[in-house]
Amino acid sequence: MRILFINNDGAGFADHIEIESNMPVAKFFAQKLPHGRPEDYLIRVNRQPVSRDQILREGDRVTITPRKIEGAIVS
Amino acid sequence: MRFNPFAWAKLKFLCHAGDSEIGGFGITSRDDLLLVEDFVTVKQSTTAISVKFDDVAVAEFFEDQVDADRMPEQFARIWLHTHPGDCPNPSSTDEVTFARVFGNCDWAIMFILARGGQTYCRLRFNSGPGGSMNIPVAVDFYTSFAASDHTAWQKEHKRNVTIEPLVPRNRLLAQSDDWDLVEDPFANEVEALLEDDMFEFEVESWEDDQCRI
Numbered sequence: 001m002r003i004l005f006i007n008n009d010g011a012g013f014a015d016h017i018e019i020e021s022n023m024p025v026a027k028f029f030a031q032k033l034p035h036g037r038p039e040d041y042l043i044r045v046n047r048q049p050v051s052r053d054q055i056l057r058e059g060d061r062v063t064i065t066p067r068k069i070e071g072a073i074v075s
Numbered sequence: 076m077r078f079n080p081f082a083w084a085k086l087k088f089l090c091h092a093g094d095s096e097i098g099g100f101g102i103t104s105r106d107d108l109l110l111v112e113d114f115v116t117v118k119q120s121t122t123a124i125s126v127k128f129d130d131v132a133v134a135e136f137f138e139d140q141v142d143a144d145r146m147p148e149q150f151a152r153i154w155l156h157t158h159p160g161d162c163p164n165p166s167s168t169d170e171v172t173f174a175r176v177f178g179n180c181d182w183a184i185m186f187i188l189a190r191g192g193q194t195y196c197r198l199r200f201n202s203g204p205g206g207s208m209n210i211p212v213a214v215d216f217y218t219s220f221a222a223s224d225h226t227a228w229q230k231e232h233k234r235n236v237t238i239e240p241l242v243p244r245n246r247l248l249a250q251s252d253d254w255d256l257v258e259d260p261f262a263n264e265v266e267a268l269l270e271d272d273m274f275e276f277e278v279e280s281w282e283d284d285q286c287r288i
Contacts, residue, residue: 006136012152014147047138069154
């Protein structure tokens, strides 16, 4: 099954990839970002936030982007 | 790292467009990942001393940039934000964000522009043994660049930058009618001092003209 995957970790990625059918979002995240904590990322499919048990479908567009990007002059 | 004049002018303009910090991402060409050709903001909540990007806006930014045929290394590796005053050095909040958000990237840059014009720029990389180093910054006038567009930049600031008031430290909230000091941590201390017979103080007479400017 082919999906479009976008994320910024490692070398960064924005391309089509092959994954196994009926894969839940949580499993996909664990495979692609094994070091990552889900709470540090916003996971969207086709521009919509999804639950961890949502099943990915052929042609889905999966975006995993960082959350809580913040700066401050004081801590 | 270099800015083309357009990107530098836009960053400087937005730095002074409001009384708050601002932040965004540097956009580079595919051929030169250390040449910033544009500075792009996303929706963000700011105060005079902080900036926080909207998570959904960051996701939308990524999707839009990919739709524009850019790779993440062109639009998501250079994190820029501003500081009030003259100090561009990163705070602990900046360092935590840089490590958490960009620490797993092959490389990333944290750039800070102080309102006084001072800059801070650090490259962090994970190749080989990994490491980080401060790198010089320049504006490259030899590149081709677009004309400045203050009207569009002002619109972008208005669209993306929400400026929040700073929360009063002792919570003497303006909405409070009776100016209750219960939440002031020093309130009891002051009260005890005033009741202490050993604590002497004088009240000077107040002249009305002391209030006038």
